[in-house]
Amino acid sequence: MSAQARARREQVRFAAGEMFAVGASDRQVAEQFRVSRMSANRCHRAFDESGTDALASKGPGGRGTS
Structure with a gap:
């Protein structure tokens, strides 16, 4: 994926x-940004934590170059 x-x-x-x-729900965010509800939920959990x-x-x- 590019930097952009x-x-x-x-x-x-x-x-x-x-x-x-x-207070937006996962569903509202998913619809607004046209992403899956799973992605919205993942983002929501990260934000909450x-x-x-x-x-x-x-x-x-x-993969890294270790």
Whole structure:
């Protein structure tokens, strides 16, 4: 995934976090951002556990070069 795509997804997660903060449901977030309810729920759990810090991009995925 490109850096631009990661940044876009991060923005969506932050916007979803704002919705969760004011009481939006997983279903409302999923519909708003056209993502699965499972993805919305995963984001919601992360937000509930660690706030917006949990929604930040962790960088490119994939296998490390250890």
